[in-house]
Amino acid sequence: MNIRVYCSRAMGDSAAAINYFEESVEFLTKLPTDDLEITHALSVSLNKIGDLKYYDGDLQAARSYYLRLLGVRRDVIKNNSGVASQVIDIAVSLAKVADVDRILGKDDEAINGFQEAIKLLRVTISEIQRS
Numbered sequence: 001m002n003i004r005v006y007c008s009r010a011m012g013d014s015a016a017a018i019n020y021f022e023e024s025v026e027f028l029t030k031l032p033t034d035d036l037e038i039t040h041a042l043s044v045s046l047n048k049i050g051d052l053k054y055y056d057g058d059l060q061a062a063r064s065y066y067l068r069l070l071g072v073r074r075d076v077i078k079n080n081s082g083v084a085s086q087v088i089d090i091a092v093s094l095a096k097v098a099d100v101d102r103i104l105g106k107d108d109e110a111i112n113g114f115q116e117a118i119k120l121l122r123v124t125i126s127e128i129q130r131s
Contacts, residue, residue: 014052021045021052034079043072043089050096063100069093087124091117
């Protein structure tokens, strides 16, 4: 699938790339969610769709995919230890949602999202420094 996605994107056909990623999401959501490789692949596909929608200017759709991505990443943390990289992934997802909120004029939601992301990063850095 990756070669088709990258060729589509390189040729400026983001719609085809989005379709390939959506096929990936559809397939991956049918698999067990307790496998970290599966949830990672799912989160990558959701993130890529969100990014492509963002760059195409479809901010509501981008926000929707980023929120789905955030949910997947939060579920991973709930079911597994809070590995620093997983916490950072959540902070990045929060920042992506907040960025879209900012552009859409939802300033309070954007500020809350950015603040939550910063708080997670600060806590994670503190934990890394203690260990």
